[in-house]
Amino acid sequence: MKKKVTIRDVAAKLGLSAMTVSLALRDNPRIPAETKRRVRVTMDKLGYKPSPVARALATGRSNLLGVIVPNSSDHYYAEVIRAIEDQASAANFHVLLANGSYEMDRYTERVRDMMSLHVGGIIAAPPFTSDKPKLPPFWQNLLKKDTEFDVVLLNRELRPPIFHQVAPDYTDGVRLVVEALAERGHSRVAYVSGRPAMLPIRQRLTAFKRFSKQRDFAQDDALIEHCNLTFAGGYEAGRRLWAANSKKPSAVVAFSDVVAVGLLRFFDEAGVKVPDEVSVVSFDGTAVGEFTHTSLTTVATPMYEIGKRAYQMLIGAMNCEFGEVQSLILPVELKLRESIGEARQDKA
Numbered sequence: 001m002k003k004k005v006t007i008r009d010v011a012a013k014l015g016l017s018a019m020t021v022s023l024a025l026r027d028n029p030r031i032p033a034e035t036k037r038r039v040r041v042t043m044d045k046l047g048y049k050p051s052p053v054a055r056a057l058a059t060g061r062s063n064l065l066g067v068i069v070p071n072s073s074d075h076y077y078a079e080v081i082r083a084i085e086d087q088a089s090a091a092n093f094h095v096l097l098a099n100g101s102y103e104m105d106r107y108t109e110r111v112r113d114m115m116s117l118h119v120g121g122i123i124a125a126p127p128f129t130s131d132k133p134k135l136p137p138f139w140q141n142l143l144k145k146d147t148e149f150d151v152v153l154l155n156r157e158l159r160p161p162i163f164h165q166v167a168p169d170y171t172d173g174v175r176l177v178v179e180a181l182a183e184r185g186h187s188r189v190a191y192v193s194g195r196p197a198m199l200p201i202r203q204r205l206t207a208f209k210r211f212s213k214q215r216d217f218a219q220d221d222a223l224i225e226h227c228n229l230t231f232a233g234g235y236e237a238g239r240r241l242w243a244a245n246s247k248k249p250s251a252v253v254a255f256s257d258v259v260a261v262g263l264l265r266f267f268d269e270a271g272v273k274v275p276d277e278v279s280v281v282s283f284d285g286t287a288v289g290e291f292t293h294t295s296l297t298t299v300a301t302p303m304y305e306i307g308k309r310a311y312q313m314l315i316g317a318m319n320c321e322f323g324e325v326q327s328l329i330l331p332v333e334l335k336l337r338e339s340i341g342e343a344r345q346d347k348a
Contacts, residue, residue, distance in 0.1 A: 066114035066122035083307025121150035234262020275341030
């Protein structure tokens with residue numbers, strides 16, 4: 001039986017290291033064009049066919065990319081994952097997907113598991129609760145320059161960035177919502193936030209409080225609710241909100257489209273007309289908001305673009321293309337639909 005040609009055979013023939021040959025195969029910018037050409041010619045002469053397993057053993061990395069999100073069945077993350085998989089498949093990478101945890105220790109174990117499988121790098125949404133997080137030792141080690149493992153944060157905006165990161169501009173999204181409501185005469189506006197209080201949830205609530213105060217909206221703790229990010233969570237939050245406020249809000253801002261759908265169901269059952277009696281505005285811009293009985297006004301985030309850019313950033317980091325930490329904050333758009341209207345004078 002003819003002996004199978006390995007990457008080490010190609011390297012020995014050229015007098016190069018296996019790592020150099022591997023980088024040439026990945027079109028790494030550090031490798032001269034002439035060296036890449038010589039590698040390709042020698043591969044053809046020797047009949048070498050790249051093996052994912054051999055590449056992992058030689059370089060410590062495979063053609064696997066890790067993706068860890070809070071909930072892969074969530075409408076938002078499903079679209080982000082689709083973009084990552086589309087890009088990865090076109091470049092002959094495979095995506096290893098895992099659902100994360102809201103506990104840092106458990107989340108860290110998922111990252112360790114992926115590292116043990118020699119993934120090339122990960123796109124992750126860690127359960128940070130601050131934009132200046134106090135990192136556990138494991139995450140501190142990932143920041144060291146000699147750590148050959150790349151991380152891109154997804155939907156997490158650290159200030160300043162310490163990992164590469166891609167996120168939508170939620171702060172501007174909140175501003176757009178508050179301005180749209182103020183222009184329509186609303187001043188008693190409720191906000192339904194999420195649980196647990198991960199970084200995007202905290203940042204958005206903080207932005208809402210800041211912008212609503214600037215527009216002289218009512219500052220009343222009874223107007224702030226928290227719920228699980230589910231349809232049922234939104235429904236129950238609506239029920240609690242309506243029971244807690246004798247003077248009803250003229251508008252409710254929901255953390256996500258999913259929460260807003262639950263709110264719409266509650267208002268429908270309670271006989272509260274949307275938008276005649278209360279306006280509802282949400283975030284994400286998922287398809288579900290277009291097909292509710294009363295279509296949702298929502299801040300649309302470029303979900304597919306976020307996934308695409310996160311993949312591109314990870315590949316760039318793996319190929320040593322960046323001299324400093326990259327931070328990409330993508331613009332959002334307010335889509336005005338049926339669920340927003342003028343504030344009733346007796347509700348303002």
